[in-house]
Amino acid sequence: MRIEISHEKVNSDFVKKIEEISGENIFACYQCGKCSAGCPLVDEMDLLPNQVMRLVQLGQEKELLGCRTIWLCASCLTCFSRCPKGVDLAKVMEAIRVQLTRSGTDKLDLQEVSNEVLAETPQLGIICSFRKFTG
Amino acid sequence: MTMKIPYFPGCTLHEKAKNFDQTARAAAKALGFELAELEGWTCCGAAFPLVDDNLMGLVPSVRILAKASQQGEELVTLCSFCYNVLKRVNKVIREDAEKRDKINMYLDEEFDEPYTGQVEVLHFLEVLRDKITFEELAQRVKRKLSHLKLGPYYGCLLLRPPKEIGLDDPDHPRILHDFLGSLGCQVRNFPFASECCGSYQAVRAPELALECSYRIIKSARQNDIDALVTSCPLCHFNLDAKQQAMAQKYGEFTPLPVFYFTQLLAVALDLEESVWGFDQHQVRPDELIKIPVGEEKQ
Numbered sequence: 001m002r003i004e005i006s007h008e009k010v011n012s013d014f015v016k017k018i019e020e021i022s023g024e025n026i027f028a029c030y031q032c033g034k035c036s037a038g039c040p041l042v043d044e045m046d047l048l049p050n051q052v053m054r055l056v057q058l059g060q061e062k063e064l065l066g067c068r069t070i071w072l073c074a075s076c077l078t079c080f081s082r083c084p085k086g087v088d089l090a091k092v093m094e095a096i097r098v099q100l101t102r103s104g105t106d107k108l109d110l111q112e113v114s115n116e117v118l119a120e121t122p123q124l125g126i127i128c129s130f131r132k133f134t135g
Numbered sequence: 136m137t138m139k140i141p142y143f144p145g146c147t148l149h150e151k152a153k154n155f156d157q158t159a160r161a162a163a164k165a166l167g168f169e170l171a172e173l174e175g176w177t178c179c180g181a182a183f184p185l186v187d188d189n190l191m192g193l194v195p196s197v198r199i200l201a202k203a204s205q206q207g208e209e210l211v212t213l214c215s216f217c218y219n220v221l222k223r224v225n226k227v228i229r230e231d232a233e234k235r236d237k238i239n240m241y242l243d244e245e246f247d248e249p250y251t252g253q254v255e256v257l258h259f260l261e262v263l264r265d266k267i268t269f270e271e272l273a274q275r276v277k278r279k280l281s282h283l284k285l286g287p288y289y290g291c292l293l294l295r296p297p298k299e300i301g302l303d304d305p306d307h308p309r310i311l312h313d314f315l316g317s318l319g320c321q322v323r324n325f326p327f328a329s330e331c332c333g334s335y336q337a338v339r340a341p342e343l344a345l346e347c348s349y350r351i352i353k354s355a356r357q358n359d360i361d362a363l364v365t366s367c368p369l370c371h372f373n374l375d376a377k378q379q380a381m382a383q384k385y386g387e388f389t390p391l392p393v394f395y396f397t398q399l400l401a402v403a404l405d406l407e408e409s410v411w412g413f414d415q416h417q418v419r420p421d422e423l424i425k426i427p428v429g430e431e432k433q
Binding site for chain 1: 145146147150151152178180181182184185186187188192214216291294295296297305306330331333334335336337338339340341343344346347368369371372376
């Protein structure tokens with residue numbers, strides 16, 4: 001992956017938006033990797049959880065909005081529970097997701113969810129998925 | 136006078152997890168208290184909103200807590216999701232004056248008094264541990280369950296985030312262990328006791344959720360566990376209802392029953408079988424409950 005490191009990107013509105021929406025100090029992360037080590041869904045992710053944090057720090061908006069990782073997060077909060085700096089990575093993931101879901105990009109289409117899944121899944125699972133993956 | 140505790144069942148316990156609700160109510164009655172269902176309750180919202188800039192996501196839970204404050208000082212719940220979101224929203228209301236004021240202004244036509252965090256959100260396990268006590272529970276057990284080797288499966292939301300939920304240690308929890316021990320069951324540790332089952336990814340990325348749940352079942356089998364015990368309808372679904380899919384994908388598979396903790400309580404208190412709700416399971420646990428021949432008199 002090639003990324004551009006520049007003052008413009010690090011000081012960009014994108015980083016400020018992520019900080020404001022998540023309420024987290026993005027720059028507290030020192031890349032220890034405990035989040036990635038504990039994440040139960042890490043196997044399918046293209047960016048590791050700690051890489052997501054690093055890319056936010058570097059203002060890499062395009063890579064973050066295009067990654068699979070943010071849509072695979074299950075908000076299990078293992079990352080937050082183990083972070084030695086108390087950074088809630090799940091909130092950062094949500095802040096990145098809403099950049100897309102609030103601007104019209106839904107990642108879950110009711111029409112594409114089978115009747116079988118809708119019938120068998122506990123209500124709370126349906127509610128959570130639509131809250132997390134749609135605007 | 137029977138102790139009555141206001142109770143929030145949540146949407147799923149009235150339907151998909153009816154057995155969880157009815158075993159809790161029946162067990163409460165047998166233990167001398169009543170789960171008094173909150174009047175006029177609405178959905179809690181299920182997921183605690185992780186964004187700071189939109190307060191609408193907090194409103195459903197505040198509405199419930201405000202209703203509860205009209206009916207008592209405590210609110211007990213069973214579903215891990217409901218417990219987690221209600222407790223976390225309660226903390227926001229208690230600690231963030233600006234958010235508290237904004238939400239109360241929004242709700243001022245529904246409620247005469249602002250809600251300021253006066254209700255204590257409890258999990259049913261806390262009621263059993265702190266009000267009934269596990270020692271008392273042990274005295275009340277009528278049915279032998281010592282042949283059962285159980286794996287307490289905590290999942291995510293009963294424990295995390297630890298500072299906000301504070302029910303137990305997030306990496307080495309004990310409350311389900313101690314509860315099951317008080318019922319006389321054998322309790323087994325296993326490394327996946329608080330790993331995520333895949334949660335709501337069952338809807339969007341079901342293969343991923345299946346993998347997460349399969350790892351938990353596999354670990355349970357490797358640690359000599361007969362059945363798992365949970366407090367969450369979504370965990371129960373991922374672990375129980377998906378075992379047929381696990382067998383198809385991973386082959387070589389022995390089904391493992393998954394109980395709600397209140398079902399074991401109902402069995403231990405020897406309540407009527409019609410209440411146990413085993414018919415809602417995909418992997419029926421009926422055979423497990425029967426005491427092996429030769430051990431009845433011990």
